[in-house]
Amino acid sequence: AMHRTDSTNLRRVEDIIWHYGYPGKSLVGSPTNEAAWAVLQHSDKIPQYLLWVRGAAETGEIPYPLYAQMLDRKLMDDGQEQVYGTQTTGYTVLDHTTGRQHTIAFVWPISDLAHVDKRRRQAGFTTTLAQSAAAKGFPAQPATLEYALWLQQEAAQLAAQLR
Numbered sequence: 001a002m003h004r005t006d007s008t009n010l011r012r013v014e015d016i017i018w019h020y021g022y023p024g025k026s027l028v029g030s031p032t033n034e035a036a037w038a039v040l041q042h043s044d045k046i047p048q049y050l051l052w053v054r055g056a057a058e059t060g061e062i063p064y065p066l067y068a069q070m071l072d073r074k075l076m077d078d079g080q081e082q083v084y085g086t087q088t089t090g091y092t093v094l095d096h097t098t099g100r101q102h103t104i105a106f107v108w109p110i111s112d113l114a115h116v117d118k119r120r121r122q123a124g125f126t127t128t129l130a131q132s133a134a135a136k137g138f139p140a141q142p143a144t145l146e147y148a149l150w151l152q153q154e155a156a157q158l159a160a161q162l163r
Contacts, residue, residue: 009039014049022052024061037066046074068123072108079152081111081145084120085129088138089148091155101158104151107133107142 013036016023025033033056040049050070057067065086072082076089090105107129110116117128125132130140143151 006039006042010043010045013039014045017049017052022049022056022061024056024059026061033062034066037062037070041066041070041073046070046077050074064124068120068125076108079145079149081109083111083116084123084125085110085116085132085142088133088136091151092158093151093154094158105138106148107138107140109145109148110142113142 013023016036020027023033023036027033028035037053040046040053053062053067053070056062057064065084068084069086072084072086075082076087085107087108088105089108090103092101092103094100095102110129112119120127120129127135129142133140
């Protein structure tokens with residue numbers, strides 16, 4: 001749920017983008033160039049602004065890893081495999097044998113997992129997938145897409161029952 005300040009900030013960021021383009025380093029300096037990214041990353045407007053953010057990253061207006069995180073976030077939201085392994089999630093589901101609820105936390109599925117660390121390096125990340133997952137307290141092995149989408153469904157069913 002977005003708070004009122006978030007939606008006010010979002011409107012301001014959208015306004016700036018439409019008038020001036022993405023407010024990058026040369027327009028607003030550092031670290032303000034990351035503020036607009038943070039507002040967008042926590043909004044439902046990623047699909048509309050991902051290309052602007054990509055352009056800003058490719059021209060050095062924001063750090064490239066921020067674009068990578070936003071791309072991964074969009075792919076996860078769309079139920080697709082992520083590219084850089086930046087997104088983790090968790091679902092509360094019912095254990096059908098015990099009847100108890102439990103939360104399963106995991107790294108969202110990653111396409112071409114064998115080369116993810118190479119992609120992370122090229123994008124400017126300083127950690128491997130394993131290091132990043134460990135730092136967040138997640139198992140390093142990402143879920144398969146089939147399993148992740150099944151968990152999503154199970155969690156939605158449980159939430160519907162609890163309503």
